[in-house]
Amino acid sequence: MHWEITGQGRGCEDHYASPPRVPLFPSCERRDLLWIFLIAFALRLAYAFIEQIPPRSDARLYHSIALNLVQGLGFVESPGLPPEQDPAIRVSGPLFPMFLSGIYAVFGVRLWVVWIVQAFLGAITCLLLFELAQKTFDTQVARMAAILGALTFDLIIYPAMLLMETLYLFLASMGLLILFRALSSESGWFYMASGVVLGLATLTRPGVAAFVGIFCVWQARRKLLRAVIPFMLGVALVLLPWAIRNYRIYHEFFLLPTNGGIAFWLGNNPEADGSFPNVFPDSIGAKLIDKRFMLEQNRQGYAEGFRFIREHPGQYLRLLGLKLVKFLSPFRTNGWMFHMQGLDRIVSIMLSGLTSAILFSLGLLGMYLACKKSNDRVTCGLLYAVSCLLGSLIYLTHARYRLQIYPALLLFAAYGAREVWRCFMAPEGEGERRVVRRALTVAVGIVLAAMTIDGLTNAAEILRRLGRLMAM
Numbered sequence: 001m002h003w004e005i006t007g008q009g010r011g012c013e014d015h016y017a018s019p020p021r022v023p024l025f026p027s028c029e030r031r032d033l034l035w036i037f038l039i040a041f042a043l044r045l046a047y048a049f050i051e052q053i054p055p056r057s058d059a060r061l062y063h064s065i066a067l068n069l070v071q072g073l074g075f076v077e078s079p080g081l082p083p084e085q086d087p088a089i090r091v092s093g094p095l096f097p098m099f100l101s102g103i104y105a106v107f108g109v110r111l112w113v114v115w116i117v118q119a120f121l122g123a124i125t126c127l128l129l130f131e132l133a134q135k136t137f138d139t140q141v142a143r144m145a146a147i148l149g150a151l152t153f154d155l156i157i158y159p160a161m162l163l164m165e166t167l168y169l170f171l172a173s174m175g176l177l178i179l180f181r182a183l184s185s186e187s188g189w190f191y192m193a194s195g196v197v198l199g200l201a202t203l204t205r206p207g208v209a210a211f212v213g214i215f216c217v218w219q220a221r222r223k224l225l226r227a228v229i230p231f232m233l234g235v236a237l238v239l240l241p242w243a244i245r246n247y248r249i250y251h252e253f254f255l256l257p258t259n260g261g262i263a264f265w266l267g268n269n270p271e272a273d274g275s276f277p278n279v280f281p282d283s284i285g286a287k288l289i290d291k292r293f294m295l296e297q298n299r300q301g302y303a304e305g306f307r308f309i310r311e312h313p314g315q316y317l318r319l320l321g322l323k324l325v326k327f328l329s330p331f332r333t334n335g336w337m338f339h340m341q342g343l344d345r346i347v348s349i350m351l352s353g354l355t356s357a358i359l360f361s362l363g364l365l366g367m368y369l370a371c372k373k374s375n376d377r378v379t380c381g382l383l384y385a386v387s388c389l390l391g392s393l394i395y396l397t398h399a400r401y402r403l404q405i406y407p408a409l410l411l412f413a414a415y416g417a418r419e420v421w422r423c424f425m426a427p428e429g430e431g432e433r434r435v436v437r438r439a440l441t442v443a444v445g446i447v448l449a450a451m452t453i454d455g456l457t458n459a460a461e462i463l464r465r466l467g468r469l470m471a472m
Contacts, residue, residue, distance in 0.1 A: 032143060033127055040150035041123035048115035048160035053339045055111075059162035061087060066100035067109065083249050089294045090259040094242060095203040096164035111162070118159035121170045126150045128173040129410055135180045136370075136377040137415050145414035152359065152410070153351040154334045154403060161337075164204050165403050171201035172208060173407045176384060179215075179231075183376045188230040195234020202235070203242060206256045207404050211387035218383060250295060258294050260395070261301025267323070267396030268305040270312065273458070274322035275332070276398040322457065326397040327389060328450035330357040331462065334399045352399070357447055363409040364443035366416030369436070384408045416443075 055063040064077045065088050073079045075097070077088045091097065100114065107113040126149040134142035149155060158165040175198035182190035201208045212235055219227045243255045266277060309316045326332055333356065335349030367385065370378045388405035395401075423436040455462060 029139065033130060033146065036126055036130075036143075036146045036150050037123045040126045041119050043150070043156050044119035044122045044159040045116060047156055048119060049112070051160050051339055053160050055162045056338055061091065062097045062100055062162050062164070065091065065097035066104055069098065069101035070104045070109075084294060086294075089250070090262075092259060093164060093168075093202070093204040093206055095200060096167055099167055100162065114162060115160055118166045122155060122159045122166050123150070125155075125166075125170045125173050128170070128177055129407065129414075131177050132173065132180065132381075132407065133411050133414055135177070135184070136375065136381060136411060137418075141414045141418050144417050145410050148359070148410050148414055148417075149406075152406075153348070153355045154399075155406065157334060157337070157348070158403070161339075163400075165400065168201055168204040168208075169403065169406060171197055171204055172384075172404070175201055175208075176380070176407055179380060180377045182227070182231075183380060186226070188226060191227050192230040192234040195231040195236075196238055197234075199235040199238030202256075203238060205404060206260070207388065207391040207401070209256065210391055211384050214383050214387050215380070218379070252295055254295075258298040261298035261305075263301070263395045264305040265301035267394075268308050268316065268319065270308060270315070272319060272396070274319055274397055275326050276396055276401075320393055323393050323397050324389075325450045325453045325457075327392045327402060328360055328447055329454035330354070330360070330447065330451050331454050331458075332356070332397065332399045332402065334403075336399075357451070359406075359409055359413045361440070361444045361447045362413035362416035362420070364412075364416075364446060365419070365436075365440050366412030366414070368439050368443070369419055370412060370415055381408045381411055385412070416440075 061077055065075060068074065068076050068079060075088055075094060076083070076086050078086055083089070088097075103114055103117060126146045129149045130142045130146040132142075133145035155166075155169070175194050178190055178197055179194035181187075182194055195212075198208060198212060202212065212232075216228050216232060219225075219231075239255050243253060247253045266272065267274070271277075330353040333349050333352035335345060335347075335352040337348070340348050363385075367382060371382070385405055385408035388402075388408070391404070392401065419436050420440060423433045423440075
């Protein structure tokens with residue numbers, strides 16, 4: 001069997017031999033996408049109803065805020081506290097609690113409705129991945145991206161929890177898709193629409209703000225202000241109302257949540273190891289117990305973090321290396337969730353680690369091979385991936401936070417997978433096959449090296465967790 005680089009797969013040739021104006025999804029694509037959607041939806045919904053996960057930790061905070069919003073008490077977690085001390089000010093993004101409150105207001109406080117809605121959004125995200133990959137590469141890659149999105153374990157489990165990842169991935173994928181359309185059409189309206197959607201993604205998880213800034217710098221260097229101005233206008237239309245609301249309540253102007261300073265301090269201090277700590281370092285814990293206002297804690301966190309960087313540049317460089325290693329390491333799994341116990345936790349750790357290893361290996365391969373393409377959409381996808389990595393390097397690495405890169409990771413992993421398939425199936429092109437094989441070897445080597453270094457530098461923690469597993 002021989003796969004052409006621009007081939008569309010068996011059974012679809014007649015659709016793509018037609019004039020340029022073709023249906024968005026030819027009939028064979030609609031059938032394939034329907035099956036992918038149904039499988040993705042069924043897996044996510046089945047996991048949610050089997051696990052029946054109650055709100056805990058961050059999910060409990062979002063749930064409480066949503067209940068208070070429905071009751072007309074405002075965006076607060078504890079209505080009796082002064083606004084400056086209420087934990088709601090430190091929520092990573094306000095949109096997800098608002099999203100929950102909208103569901104509660106319409107359907108009542110029923111978690112199973114949230115599971116259904118989030119499973120639907122997760123399945124729709126797979127279709128968005130198809131469109132992203134099709135606009136960037138071709139239909140073969142698009143089909144692979146949608147399948148990977150449907151079957152990736154880490155994406156299956158989150159719709160079952162009251163956490164923002166599913167909503168964020170939907171908004172980020174939608175924003176990138178509209179932005180890809182804007183790059184090809186150069187329409188100011190599409191740039192503005194993408195800014196609005198990515199602004200909503202920023203209000204869900206603020207890490208995407210790094211991509212917004214990087215994209216604007218990229219376009220400004222190309223002197224394409226016709227792209228930057230409407231794009232930033234769309235972002236501002238979403239972020240400014242929330243900033244004005246914050247100023248009216250807290251008498252300070254801030255766009256992003258106030259937990260950034262604490263996260264920055266946790267990731268950059270003498271006791272940090274690059275990941276989210278199991279316990280707060282001594283240099284931080286005692287200072288967070290006092291009753292300082294949240295805004296003051298945020299400022300103090302950034303000040304202490306930058307002081308560490310200035311005074312210990314060598315240790316900081318080592319810390320950056322550890323963060324990069326942990327970002328790529330399959331040991332950083334989503335299998336340690338509080339609801340997972342016993343065999344459930346062991347299987348989850350294995351599935352999460354295995355899928356992470358495969359996706360990051362294929363993703364690195366796809367990014368390397370895609371760099372050879374002169375394509376604005378490829379560049380945009382790479383910039384998004386870089387912005388997600390920068391967020392972890394600046395703050396800290398955590399398996400849950402790493403999910404932000406998945407829209408780009410799945411896009412390039414699908415391209416890498418297709419090129420590996422072609423490498424082994426194409427009867428000719430030995431030179432091209434050699435390039436792919438070498439690049440795949442390097443990509444797998446990078447992931448294995450990251451896992452090895454992570455294991456060696458965190459041997460005590462790994463042994464402790466293994467002991468917990470064996471004791472179950």
